[in-house]
Amino acid sequence: MTTIKKYADxxxxxxxxxxxxxxxxxxxxxxxxxxxxxxxSYYPSITRASNVQISDCSDESFLLQIRSIKITPDIxxxxxxxxxxxEGTLLETVDLGSFADVQVKLGVVTLIRKKFDLCETLEDxxxxxxxxxxxxxxxxxxxxxxxxxxxxxxxxxxxxVNAFTAHDDDLACIRIKVNFRQxxxxxxxxxx
Numbered sequence: 001m002t003t004i005k006k007y008a009d010x011x012x013x014x015x016x017x018x019x020x021x022x023x024x025x026x027x028x029x030x031x032x033x034x035x036x037x038x039x040x041s042y043y044p045s046i047t048r049a050s051n052v053q054i055s056d057c058s059d060e061s062f063l064l065q066i067r068s069i070k071i072t073p074d075i076x077x078x079x080x081x082x083x084x085x086x087e088g089t090l091l092e093t094v095d096l097g098s099f100a101d102v103q104v105k106l107g108v109v110t111l112i113r114k115k116f117d118l119c120e121t122l123e124d125x126x127x128x129x130x131x132x133x134x135x136x137x138x139x140x141x142x143x144x145x146x147x148x149x150x151x152x153x154x155x156x157x158x159x160x161v162n163a164f165t166a167h168d169d170d171l172a173c174i175r176i177k178v179n180f181r182q183x184x185x186x187x188x189x190x191x192x
Contacts (some may be wrong), residue, residue, distance in 0.1 A: 057173040079150035097166030
């Protein structure tokens with residue numbers, strides 16, 4: 001079985017409580033809280049080496065306004081643990097039925113296309129996440145540890161997340177690119 005096939009199977013094991021499932025579900029539920037064009041650490045005055053790029057595809061009509069997002073370590077590697085820290089303001093309460101459409105691609109191959117119920121994902125991971133539904137409007141701060149699967153091949157992955165409320169209002173839109181081929185990737189777009 002190829003490494004790519006193993007990784008795709010790992011992501012599709014949505015009935016088990018494996019680290020990969022918890023990571024992708026949690027990642028899908030939390031990373032969707034983006035509002036700005038971000039690298040792994042959104043601090044415009046600091047340039048970091050990173051193999052992750054996060055960009056916002058939402059506009060002012062979206063209900064989540066992100067102030068900061070930080071993923072550490074700056075270089076993600078298969079099997080490693082990462083920490084996601086995000087802060088933002090929710091303009092309306094997120095109730096049961098809110099969801100995220102997530103697509104993970106390796107080149108032109110779609111590894112996973114799944115609709116995640118945000119509240120169910122939070123409930124399933126309540127021992128790892130303090131945030132639960134309904135999520136009241138106002139300021140949010142999320143800190144989450146996620147273990148990446150060991151089976152990730154040396155390739156570039158694209159993750160597309162579109163989140164919506166139970167009433168189909170736009171909540172957030174985010175695009176993530178992770179390059180597991182490179183050991184170091186210097187992101188210069190934060191330089192003045």
